[in-house]
Structure formats: structure tokens, C-alpha cells
């Protein structure tokens with residue numbers, strides 16, 4: 061009997077219209093856990109580096125995590141993996157909500173799409189019955205609208221629907237996959253779904269999930285819930301509001317936006333409005349948010365309530381996720397939060413990434429101001445800031461006029477437009493838009509995360525370790541007192557010795573070796589979460605989370621019946637980390653790609669940055685080009701990866 065997982069994947073060949081239920085190898089669960097880990101294994105095995113993102117040989121994988129759907133709080137992530145049209149590297153983008161638990165209850169760990177459908181379809185998974193159904197009547201419909209129409213059509217109000225909107229249908233590189241409470245937005249996974257001509261996946265599952273040691277597992281889950289209560293009663297003092305508690309990161313609960321609006325950049329990640337936040341704006345924004353926020357809501361089996369149902373008069377109700385209320389507002393230089401709530405509804409229906417898309421639009425208007433784009437490119441565009449953004453969003457998702465080139469994201473659009481537009485592409489890493497954050501002094505830990513993160517997106521790589529030092533020793537002592545999550549006591553000392561100024565401050569402290577240690581801890585927790593399907597908001601993202609390296613092994617053992625300890629779990633993390641690095645190295649990723657945006661920090665230290673990369677690569681068992689060595693791959697049971705990379709000349713003679 062298989063525990064925690066179902067032991068079956070659903071393989072759907074869209075070209076042939078063939079559906080297969082395929083038993084999986086339990087050995088792979090031991091090696092990779094599930095979720096991101098087994099998704100990566102499938103991409104490595106079945107998508108050679110020559111395969112283009114929009115090839116029918118590219119796969120689109122909807123994976124559940126190993127713990128998804130079990131009673132583990134917050135274990136609800138769907139991990140969507142494919143080759144990204146934006147980066148041409150592996151994309152993995154997660155969504156919460158209810159989709160993955162429903163899929164597990166229907167009896168599947170993953171849905172794997174290959175090929176392309178000859179006409180627009182949706183997939184209906186109802187436990188053992190799986191159908192490919194015509195979706196031509198849904199062409200052009202919004203994501204929320206599509207979900208409602210399908211549920212009515214099937215008379216299944218409890219079905220979970222993951223759908224694309226117009227952006228996905230038109231293969232906009234920033235297209236998302238939307239699912240009620242959540243979405244999978246980064247790196248163009250919605251564009252690949254559109255390329256496969258799949259409008260939606262609908263799932264209803266009513267089966268049980270087996271647990272290896274149910275009583276012990278429930279006890280451990282209760283401990284997690286208990287700790288969540290403890291953290292709710294003990295917010296971390298001395299850090300920004302959104303980092304004081306748990307959650308991901310509770311954007312709809314809090315109304316204090318001083319930190320975001322004054323530290324994040326406005327427009328195309330260039331302008332800081334340091335004195336923007338004041339009492340009058342705080343009151344006005346608070347009133348708007350509380351007015352439209354009908355109810356705070358959670359994902360499957362989570363008490364945190366990070367999302368909210370939004371009702372703005374005159375437009376359809378929708379769910380606001382994460383940070384989108386600010387991204388459009390700030391990119392358009394609109395001082396009314398009201399605009400953010402309105403345009404986010406349209407963007408959700410279109411199905412676009414709320415981080416990248418506003419930046420693409422701000423980039424376009426910057427090009428117009430600079431004369432690189434002309435009035436002719438914007439014929440018919442209103443002149444007011446709000447109207448301009450609605451107009452351009454419509455053009456991008458339809459790929460009309462200038463919207464066609466902008467639909468490929470800032471990096472590609474800059475090169476297609478030419479005439480100096482490349483100089484305005486200043487906030488991408490590996491061809492992908494980053495958070496519009498510009499800071500003063502280089503932070504060595506963040507430098508490494510930005511440069512080397514395989515997720516190619518700083519959000520949800522960070523976590524665990526405070527972002528900046530506490531000013532006083534008393535505060536530091538208080539913080540470390542109940543810091544049970546540290547994998548090693550040395551991290552407490554790192555924090556105690558970290559100062560705001562002087563020898564023990566950024567950029568030379570944390571030291572190179574300490575920075576590598578800290579990044580490794582942060583990455584480890586994210587990779588484990590992404591394999592287990594646990595929301596980062598309860599684990600790898602916040603300070604002092606309920607899940608950590610000390611309780612995870614017991615939780616995994618009790619759920620899945622796999623003998624686990626911290627060393628073995630660390631080995632699995634390293635295996636998954638290296639496998640994804642190998643996929644990207646095989647697709648051409650090099651050290652030259654591993655750099656944050658030029659102006660992310662005002663003060664840069666090229667020599668230190670090279671040392672940081674050298675030390676990080678060495679720690680990982682990679683060569684100085686960032687390629688895993690044959691020896692380290694062999695030690696991680698990835699000898700077959702080395703055997704592939706060596707004849708390609710990617711692993712050099714060591």
C-alpha cells in the first residue's frame with residue numbers, strides 16, 4: 061500500500077486524445093519525495109534540452125506534494141512545472157487553494173500533459189472517470205467566469221477548476237493559471253497551457269488518502285496547529301508588520317503599507333517615493349480595503365486566512381491574492397488603492413502574473429516618454445494613468461498592436477523593439493521580471509539568492525533568517541531565545557554578531573561562508589516544502605514557522621511510512637536542488653546568467669560578489685561555472701545525470 065501519495069499519475073496525450081493512469085515507482089518518492097522533486101525527475105527524463113517551450117514535446121505537469129491533501133496544515137500546494145517561454149529554463153510555479161488536495165482525493169499525484177490538442181478543450185477528472193471535453197464555448201472567457209460556467213455545466217459545485225484566461229489562450233509569456241483562491245503565475249505556465257490548447261482542468265475527488273501511522277501523524281499535526289496559535293499570540297517584535305506573524309504574507313489582513321510603498325520602487329522599478337505614506341493616505345487606503353474586503357479566506361486546511369473575497373461595485377467578485385493590489389497601483393503611479401482592486405479583477409479574469417505584467421506596462425510607458433515607442437504605437441490610448449493601464453492590459457492579453465511584442469515580457473520586448481530599449485530592461489534576472497526593489501548597500505545573502513535561485517524569482521526563496529539585523533543586543537537575545545527552527549546553533553551567533561554599522565554589517569557581514577550557510581538553510585526549507593506541497597507561508601517564508609528541519613522527518617515518516625531523519629532529508633533537498641540545476645545547465649544556464657539586476661543595490665562590490673559565487677558553488681559541490689561535478693552528482697544518486705552532461709561537454713574533465 062502507498063501512503064500519503066496515491067501511487068498513480070494521470071498521463072494525457074493531447075495530440076492523440078489518449079488518457080492513461082500510470083503507476084509510479086515508490087523508489088522515486090524515497091529519492092525525491094514528490095511535488096517539485098518528482099516533477100523535476102520527469103522533466104529531466106522526458107524533456108531533452110532541444111525541446112522548445114511551445115513544442116508539443118514540452119510537458120506541463122500539475123504535481124501535488126507528498127503531504128498534499130493529508131491533515132498536515134497548509135499542505136495544499138499544486139506545483140506546476142514546464143519549460144518557461146520567458147527563460148527557456150525550467151519553470152516551477154506553485155498555487156495554493158484547493159486544487160491539489162482534490163486531485164489527490166481523486167486518486168492522482170500528478171497530471172502530466174504532452175502534445176497539443178487540435179481544438180480548445182477542458183479536462184474533467186471525476187475520480188476514476190477522466191474525459192477530454194470540448195471547450196470552444198469557453199474561448200475568450202475569464203478565468204473565474206470559466207470556472208463558474210464549467211461547474212454549472214457539470215452540475216458539480218464542489219469541483220475545483222484551474223483555468224487560463226485570454227492571456228493564456230494567446231500565449232502571453234506572463235500568463236497565469238488561476239484557481240479560485242490562488243494562482244500559479246510566474247514564468248509563463250499559463251502560456252504553455254494555452255499552447256497545449258487546454259482551457260481548464262476540472263477535478264472532483266472523494267477517495268481517502270492512506271496514512272502510514274495515522275495516530276502519530278495526527279498528533280504531530282496537532283502540535284503544528286498548537287504552535288501556530290503560539291505564534292499568533294507572539295508576533296515577532298522589531299520586524300515589518302507582514303513578517304511578524306505567519307502566512308503568505310497576509311497582504312489582505314494588514315492595511316499598513318508603509319514599508320511596501322516607501323521601499324518598493326514605483327513605475328518600472330525606478331522611482332522611490334520615500335515620503336509617500338502619511339496618515340491621510342493610511343486612513344484612505346484602509347477605508348478602501350476594508351470596504352471591498354468582504355471576507356478573509358484560507359486555502360485548504362489552513363487557519364491563516366491570507367486571501368480575501370473582493371467585491372467592488374460594478375464588477376464581479378473575485379479573490380485577491382498576495383500583493384496584486386499594490387503592484388498595478390504602484391506601477392501606474394496611481395495614489396488611490398481603489399484602482400488596484402479594480403484592475404486586479406480584470407487581470408485575474410485575463411489570467412496574468414500580477415508581478416510581471418504591471419512592470420511590463422510601466423516599461424512600455426517609459427519607452428514612450430523616452431521616444432523609443434511613439435504616439436502611433438499608442439494610438440487610441442487614454443492619457444490618464446488609470447485609463448492608460450487598462451488600455452495597455454487589454455492590448456497585451458489580446459496581442460494587439462504594441463501589445464503583441466509586450467506580451468513577451470520586458471526582456472524579449474526590449475530586444476524586439478530595439479532602438480535602445482534594452483537599456484530600459486533593468487529589472488530582470490534570467491529574462492524574468494523581479495520585485496521592483498532597489499536598495500542601498502549590497503546584502504550578501506540576498507545577492508546569492510537573487511543570483512543563483514533556480515526559481516528565478518526572489519519571492520519565496522527567502523525566509524527563516526531576519527532580513528536585517530536587530531539594532532540592540534537585547535532584541536537579538538530575545539529573538540534567539542525560542543528560535544527552535546535553526547538547523548545549527550551557529551545561526552544564533554550569526555544573528556547576535558550582526559550589526560547595523562561597522563565591521564559586522566553588510567556587505568562583509570554575514571561573511572561569505574556565513575552567507576552561504578544562511579542561503580543553504582533558506583533554500584533547503586523551500587525545496588522541502590515544494591516537494592511536500594506545504595505552503596511556504598507556514599514554513600520556509602516566515603520567521604519561526606511551525607514546520608522546520610527538526611519536525612519534518614517525523615511528519616514525513618508518519619504520513620508516508622518512509623524512514624526519515626534530518627540527514628536523509630537534507631540529502632533529498634540537495635538531490636532535488638542539483639537535479640534542477642542540471643536541467644537548467646543542460647539548457648544553457650551559465651555563471652554569466654547568475655547576477656541580480658545592475659542597480660538592485662546602489663553600492664556594489666564586484667570582488668566580494670565573485671567570492672560569494674565561488675564559495676556558494678563550492679559549498680554545493682559545483683565547479684566554478686556553477687555546474688554540478690560528476691563526484692557530487694554520484695554522491696546524490698544522480699550518476700545518470702553526470703553520464704548525460706559529460707558527453708555534452710557540460711561537465712568538463714575533472
Ligand code: SF4
Pocket residue numbers: 134136156157306307308357358359360362363364365366367595596597598
Ligand atoms: S498560509 Fe495563507 S497562502 Fe498559505 S495555505 Fe494558509 S491561507 Fe493559503
